[in-house]
Amino acid sequence: MKVLTRASALLLIIAMLTQITWASDVLRILTWHGYADADWIAEFERDHDVRVDVTFVESDDELWEKLSKNHGEDFDVFAANTAELQRYIANNIATPIQIKNIPNSKNQALRFRNTEKITGLNHNGNLYAVPFTYSEMGLIYDKKQFKSAPTSMSALWLPQYQGKIILYDGSNHNFSLTALLLDAKNPFQLSPIEMNNTVKKLLELRAQNPIFYTGPEESVRLFLKNNAALMFANYGKQQVKQLQQANPEIGYIIPKEGALAWLDCWAITVSAKNKPLAGQWINFTLEKNISTALTRRQGLSNTLVANNLNEDDKIIWLEPSENFELRSQYWERIRAGNARKAPKKTQ
Template sequence: MKTLNQLGAVLFIIVQLTQAVWAADDVLRIIAWHGYADADWVAEFERDHDVRIEVSFVESDDELWEKLSKNHGADYDVFAANTAELQRYISHDIAAPIKINKISNIKNQLPRFRETEKIAGLVHNGNLYGIPFTYSEMGLIYDSKQFKTAPTSMSALWQPENKGKIILYDGSNHNFSLAALLLEFSNPFQLSNDEMSKTVKKLLQLRSQNPMFYTGPEESIRMFLKHKAALMFANYGQQQLKQLQKTNSDIAYIIPKEGALAWLDCWGITVAAKNKSLAEQWINFTLEKNISAALSRRQGLPNTLLAGHLKEDDKIIWLEPSEDFALRSQYWERLRAGKARRQNNTSQ
């Protein structure tokens, strides 16, 4: 009897140790934008897969890079990045190839998103590195009451009559590309030295506009309402539009005549992912019809399963990798350190 009791005790210890190891291994670490891993989705996935999820949210491409480049992405398993940013994670061996046959719900996507080889930035050396999840163009939101005639161009941000009433996204890459579009450069993502110099000068002109800056969509809404802004560069596009509409604000939205930059956010898996199979299951889970529909309903963002809001004649410029991300970031830090201000505390 004593032997049996001892054996039982040993078995109990083994089971406890095994469960501890299992629990440690079955943790999925996600880093993404707000709205991409809602609490109820996380709870459902944890329940169905008997795992635990740790979610970290970011509010800018710069912040995402800072976190993922540290320790070669070893702190995370799954991340969300747009196609242009994805190139950095591939070239720095942070992103791992994804086995498309493991993501069965791709069959639910629209053809343009299933044909991944036709989307710049997703395939490298024959390997797929990103699964499209959501997208949005970066249009212009304006207060209808402050305009007799609706603006048609992003150049309205530079107009003196809008001084002190404009809101910009606090991110280096997109602002350089936006200014380059206005300057009608052939490729706003690959600027020559001369084009870069002219783009810097264009952005410098915004200092006299005394703009406000935001990072997250919720922050931008608070800022727009509190300061009675006239114009906002909508980095989150339809997401911001939907949130402002809920406030019954008299606002409108345009795709400017120069065209709108547009991002396509994709799920990626890190090279250091502890459980790539679990990461693949999460990506597949987000492509289920009810999850993608919830994304659009809650965030106002188009999903890759249903036709979006874009018109046939809307000019969309999909994001591409920039010529020198670090240089753009360095320049931007200097540019916004002038008269431009950041409203960190919108309650004051």
């Protein structure tokens, strides 16, 4: 009996140690607000007996800063749009994903299951990310300050709205939307002349004394606090949903020039400590209750349903830009109100 008791105790200790070892696993997520809610984290931790650490970002520039700092070693899984993904691939930060390890991807709408047709997701025949959510970036306006709804993004430059504009504080998208307004051949691949014209136009927008935001909650707070007239909605209908709860007198348009649109995807870092666990997180977010909760809470579209944009809307899906670093350097100077001298060009 003593032998059996000791053996049983030993087995119990081994089982406890095994459980402790597994429970000590940590999944490190780098993502956007609304993509990893507290109740989702609690459910995932409970189901997988792990701990989840979440770090939120509010701009593509911040995302790049955190992932490039230590070559992605501080995180296991991250969310990025398709236009940004290629530089994480090029810098050996993202690793290929086997879609067979994400079984819930079978529940996605056909356009998102056909990953080989989505620009930016693949490289050298390998899949590097799984679509999660998407939105166009339109223009939010205060109906009380407009006799009729604006039709063009050029409304941001109208002098009567000086000091009443809310603008996203990010380099890449601001260059692309301004280039789109200027009818650039490709708003993501600017020639030197187009870049110069875009910088000049952005300086004119800076002279409008816009109020800058990074996150969606901050944008809503600033819109209400400053009785704003217009806002470039970088987060699209996520901001519309949040703002309508406080001010039902706001409208939302897709400008006649078109609206940039992003497709955010989950990717896994090369240095992920537990790649299968990272894949399980991606699979978890594609469960029906999680993806539908994203839409219900944030107003964002999920990839389990087909695109719900109007057929007449001109939507331009984001693509990689000609030079991320140059745009970022220019934007820092524009943000400060001075970009007359071109920054040193980076490759």
